[in-house]
Amino acid sequence: MAATETHQAIETVFRIEQARLIGGLARMVRDVTLAEELAQDALVTALSEWPKTGVPKNPGAWLMAAAKRRAIDGFRRKKMLARKHAEIGRDLEDERDTSVEDVEAALDDDLGDELLGLIFTACHPILSPEARAALTLRLIGGLTTDEIARAFLSNEATVAQRIVRAKKTLGNAGLTYAVPRGPERRERLASVLEVIYLIFNEGYSATAGEDLIRPALCAEAQRLGRILAGLLPEEPEVLGLLALMEIQASRLHARVAPDGSPILLTEQNRARWDQLLIRRGLAALERAEALGGANGPYALQAALAACHARARKAEDTDWKRMAGLYDTLCEVMPSPVVELNRAIAHSMAFGPEAGLTLLDEIEQGAILRNYAPLPAAKGDFLFRAGRLTEARIEFERAAELTRNERERAFFLARAAACSG
Amino acid sequence: MRVMVIVKATKDSEAGIMPSTELLEAMGKYNEELVNAGIMMAGEGLHPSVKGKRIAFDGPGRTVIDGPFAETRELIAGFWLWEVKDMAEAVEWAKRCPNPMPGPSELEIRQVFEIADFGDAVTPEIAEQEERLREKTANR
Numbered sequence: 001m002a003a004t005e006t007h008q009a010i011e012t013v014f015r016i017e018q019a020r021l022i023g024g025l026a027r028m029v030r031d032v033t034l035a036e037e038l039a040q041d042a043l044v045t046a047l048s049e050w051p052k053t054g055v056p057k058n059p060g061a062w063l064m065a066a067a068k069r070r071a072i073d074g075f076r077r078k079k080m081l082a083r084k085h086a087e088i089g090r091d092l093e094d095e096r097d098t099s100v101e102d103v104e105a106a107l108d109d110d111l112g113d114e115l116l117g118l119i120f121t122a123c124h125p126i127l128s129p130e131a132r133a134a135l136t137l138r139l140i141g142g143l144t145t146d147e148i149a150r151a152f153l154s155n156e157a158t159v160a161q162r163i164v165r166a167k168k169t170l171g172n173a174g175l176t177y178a179v180p181r182g183p184e185r186r187e188r189l190a191s192v193l194e195v196i197y198l199i200f201n202e203g204y205s206a207t208a209g210e211d212l213i214r215p216a217l218c219a220e221a222q223r224l225g226r227i228l229a230g231l232l233p234e235e236p237e238v239l240g241l242l243a244l245m246e247i248q249a250s251r252l253h254a255r256v257a258p259d260g261s262p263i264l265l266t267e268q269n270r271a272r273w274d275q276l277l278i279r280r281g282l283a284a285l286e287r288a289e290a291l292g293g294a295n296g297p298y299a300l301q302a303a304l305a306a307c308h309a310r311a312r313k314a315e316d317t318d319w320k321r322m323a324g325l326y327d328t329l330c331e332v333m334p335s336p337v338v339e340l341n342r343a344i345a346h347s348m349a350f351g352p353e354a355g356l357t358l359l360d361e362i363e364q365g366a367i368l369r370n371y372a373p374l375p376a377a378k379g380d381f382l383f384r385a386g387r388l389t390e391a392r393i394e395f396e397r398a399a400e401l402t403r404n405e406r407e408r409a410f411f412l413a414r415a416a417a418c419s420g
Numbered sequence: 421m422r423v424m425v426i427v428k429a430t431k432d433s434e435a436g437i438m439p440s441t442e443l444l445e446a447m448g449k450y451n452e453e454l455v456n457a458g459i460m461m462a463g464e465g466l467h468p469s470v471k472g473k474r475i476a477f478d479g480p481g482r483t484v485i486d487g488p489f490a491e492t493r494e495l496i497a498g499f500w501l502w503e504v505k506d507m508a509e510a511v512e513w514a515k516r517c518p519n520p521m522p523g524p525s526e527l528e529i530r531q532v533f534e535i536a537d538f539g540d541a542v543t544p545e546i547a548e549q550e551e552r553l554r555e556k557t558a559n560r
Contacts, residue, residue, distance in 0.1 A: 012508040016457070115456075223503070226458035276461060276501065 023118030236293020246281030
């Protein structure tokens with residue numbers, strides 16, 4: 001094998017093994033920064049040895065062993081240093097330093113869930129969602145700081161600092177880097193799912209012409225979701241989130257016109273929906289429901305996405321089912337935006353008047369006062385009810401509120417149609 | 421990027437020799453690793469070509485040819501669909517596969533066209549045709 005080829009193979013092996021490697025090391029040394037350094041040291045060793053010996057049969061285990069040797073060497077040096085200090089100062093003869101034994105014991109530990117432990121740590125609720133997302137992409141996704149910065153439309157220095165600070169916070173918190181069990185698990189898992197969905201949505205909101213790394217965040221999040229579903233196959237909300245992402249991603253290529261303008265879901269060319277992703281999404285949703293998770297917030301949102309995915313034509317959409325799902329979602333995860341979508345589903349299922357009744361309740365809440373989709377929906381209901389003068393006022397109001405030029409043109413066109 | 425990893429047929433697979441328990445176990449473990457790495461999208465094994473058919477096209481002509489087919493090395497015995505970051509990652513994972521056959525064998529990795537690659541060659545008319553087709557399939 002040519003040298004550059006070997007080099008590339010080693011880099012690829014490292015990319016595949018990196019997260020598990022860092023996870024296992026972090027648990028051992030209780031320090032994610034040190035774990036990353038040890039992993040890098042192992043890579044350097046591999047780069048010098050493998051071209052001579054060939055890539056070992058189990059490269060992951062080789063890298064882990066090399067990194068652990070470095071860790072133990074490091075502890076020994078520290079211990080010697082401590083002893084020297086002790087000779088100068090007071091006598092520490094009786095105090096036992098167990099760090100080397102600890103590390104050696106960790107070698108024999110079952111580290112099967114080191115990756116899961118790392119995911120839970122990177123997504124720890126003591127960190128802000130942005131810091132969690134950056135750290136997760138860095139440690140588990142293997143993205144560079146520069147890539148993360150470009151993906152989140154930020155600059156490299158900011159992201160680098162965010163990651164350093166996050167690692168410090170984790171270090172100071174004295175975490176075990178283990179997978180949380182018992183009642184703590186639920187809260188911690190919610191924090192993990194939130195981050196994965198945040199990464200997905202950041203990618204989903206990317207527009208045409210932007211750096212390609214942004215839409216790639218969707219693939220990153222899907223991969224994280226698939227990994228998590230493999231590691232926690234009995235958690236319905238993990239499957240719910242995975243289903244939601246797979247089904248939403250199935251429409252990624254159908255939702256933008258060649259000129260970059262967004263295409264409404266009902267107008268999309270459904271032949272361009274990715275059927276493999278839809279099938280995978282529906283299968284994950286089925287498993288989530290079979291595990292009793294049908295009413296989880298992610299499973300419910302996935303079920304809503306599935307209603308669209310199952311409809312071969314927009315007219316075939318099961319709006320009655322969607323109205324029912326939104327009723328439940330409003331109880332589980334109440335928010336004005338969910339209520340607005342619920343009103344839209346009801347208007348499609350039971351007629352515009354049903355939608356208008358629900359909108360009245362939202363308007364009294366006044367939270368969405370300046371939210372363009374609200375008058376846009378109301379305008380649509382009024383238009384369909386034949387109340388054109390009132391509809392025009394609502395569309396004009398929506399046009400005033402939106403900051404998106406394309407949307408403004410769309411609302412003004414609908415307003416104009418009310419006078420014709 | 422999506423790739424198809426093709427398991428090439430061998431004399432054994434074409435003879436219908438089923439994999440040993442050891443191989444099934446090793447393959448099961450490997451598949452689990454693929455799932456846990458988040459790259460496994462789908463995968464199937466295929467019956468030998470003796471149960472297969474070929475349709476030969478020549479202008480308007482259609483000829484049905486019964487299996488088995490002779491050129492074993494060109495036949496396939498199974499496939500996976502993987503979602504990977506790049507070809508190097510696919511190669512690395514493929515190298516980790518247990519030998520799928522009792523004797524020497526081969527995997528082939530090919531990049532999958534995604535519907536976006538066709539761009540607007542998929543017109544609404546083609547879309548509609550596909551929809552009608554799917555409806556028929558669904559109603560059966």
